[in-house]
Amino acid sequence: MLVVAATAVVGCAPAGSTAPADDRPLVLTTFTVLADIAGNVAGDDLRVESITKAGAEIHGYEPTPGDIRTASGADLILDNGLGLEAWFAQFVAELDVPHVVVSDGIDPVDIAADAYAGKPNPHAWMSPLNVQVYVDHMVEAFSELAPEHADDFAARGAAYRDELQQVHDALVADLAVLPESSRALVTCEGAFSYLARDAGLTERYIWPVNAEQQATPQQIAATIEFVRDNDVPAVFCESTVSDRAMRQVVDATDAEFGGTLYVDSLSAADGPVPTYLDLIRHDATTIVAGLTGDAS
Ligand SMILES: [Zn+2]
Numbered sequence: 001m002l003v004v005a006a007t008a009v010v011g012c013a014p015a016g017s018t019a020p021a022d023d024r025p026l027v028l029t030t031f032t033v034l035a036d037i038a039g040n041v042a043g044d045d046l047r048v049e050s051i052t053k054a055g056a057e058i059h060g061y062e063p064t065p066g067d068i069r070t071a072s073g074a075d076l077i078l079d080n081g082l083g084l085e086a087w088f089a090q091f092v093a094e095l096d097v098p099h100v101v102v103s104d105g106i107d108p109v110d111i112a113a114d115a116y117a118g119k120p121n122p123h124a125w126m127s128p129l130n131v132q133v134y135v136d137h138m139v140e141a142f143s144e145l146a147p148e149h150a151d152d153f154a155a156r157g158a159a160y161r162d163e164l165q166q167v168h169d170a171l172v173a174d175l176a177v178l179p180e181s182s183r184a185l186v187t188c189e190g191a192f193s194y195l196a197r198d199a200g201l202t203e204r205y206i207w208p209v210n211a212e213q214q215a216t217p218q219q220i221a222a223t224i225e226f227v228r229d230n231d232v233p234a235v236f237c238e239s240t241v242s243d244r245a246m247r248q249v250v251d252a253t254d255a256e257f258g259g260t261l262y263v264d265s266l267s268a269a270d271g272p273v274p275t276y277l278d279l280i281r282h283d284a285t286t287i288v289a290g291l292t293g294d295a296s
Contacts, residue, residue, distance in 0.1 A: 022047060025075035025145050030085045031058045032266040033125055034078055034102065034134075036276045040160040041138045045149040054268045057240050059084065059122075059210045063091050071095055076145050078102050078138070084122035100141045102134040109193040116208045123263060127194035128168040128280060132161050167277055168198065171284045175199040182291045184230050186223065186255070188215075188237040188246050191263040195283070206245050210238070210264065215245035227253045234258030234290030240265050258290025 026047045029035040035050035042048050051067050052058050071077060074097050079088050081101035092099055108120035124130040139157040143150035175183075176199075183201050185192055190205035204226050206215045227235060227249060234256045237243035243257070250257045262272075262279045273279040 026073060027076045027078060027142070027145070028071055028074040028097075029078045030080060030088060031056070031264065033264075033276050033279065034080060036266060036274075037125075037131060037134055037160075038078060038138055041135060041153055041157050042142060043149075043152060043156055045146055045152060046142060052265070054266050054271075055240065056265055057210060058264045059086060061085075061087050063087060067091075068095075071097060076100065076141060078141070080122060080125070082108060082120045082122040082124060098141075100137055102137045103130070104133075104137060106130045106133050109197060111190060111193075111208050113190070113208050121190065121193045122209075123191040124194055125276070126192055126263060126280075126283075127198050128164040128171070129198065130194060131276070132164050135161055135164070163277060167280050171195075171280065172199055174284050174288050175201065178288065178291050181231070182233060184226075184232050184291075185287060186227060186232055186235040186249075187261060188241055188243065189263065191238060192261075204232075206249075210241055220245055220248055223249050224252045227255050233293055236261045236286065236290065238263050239267070256290065259286040261286060 024045065024047045026049065027038055027042060029038055029048065029050050031052045032050045032054050035048050039048045049070070051063065051071065052061050068091070071091070072095055077092060077095075077097050077099040079085050079099060079101055081103045085091075103124045106124050108124070111117060111119050111121050125134065135157045139153045142153045184204060185196055185201045186204045188206050189210045190203065190208040191210075192201075192203050192205075195201070196203040204223060206219050206223050226232070232253075232255050235246055235249055236258045237246040237260060239260050239262050243260070247257065249255065261283045263283075266275065266279060267273045273282050
């Protein structure tokens, strides 16, 4: 059975290759969110894959030898930039593969706290308006890679841009129902600066970047104080980290645990957020439900 399948594959693959026959250019992204966005622009004209898998912690990721082999065979690598992929510069240094930073040109929000103070917050994709910029970079890069499909990339990019605008408009409208006093978004990681800016929320978090997800007693105490002082009804934590520190905040205050938010990774295909648009919609719904007391 195995032999038959292997023979069939080799029969239509380039000589000496054991890979399945797929001569479409390979676009490699650093994480699943970018892969989904890129897939919306690429359609079936390119192969799009993510180096990190669904559910992975992306800030402190350590590439494997297999990742490096895969990347050396890629035709284009997309990274987020803004310091997200601390492991990335070293990763691409020895590769002869073009790479594009998709966040180029967005208006960054600086991190306010701790060792990261003054550095740009990397989570720019948490604003659908920023992702429109990501899409423009992808359309341009893909058109260079496969000029025969340039019109298709442009058409798909324009359609996806429209969807991003609709999701942004709905998110702002949903969060606008919150009373002024409930407009505080308290999370584990400081990943929501862009979403908070779009939606007019005050952002508070236990730690600024997931690479340092060991909450200090001071960080937890400061979060508890903020939640008490502002009568924050619900607090949240992200899917890729432990919510233990936030549970301490819940135990010490009147706030409920409002649920899990998705930022740094999509879920598996059969999970709650298999696409980027699902991720944004899920987070907006969870935040509104928690802050209006409608969380189940
Ligand atoms: Zn993050």
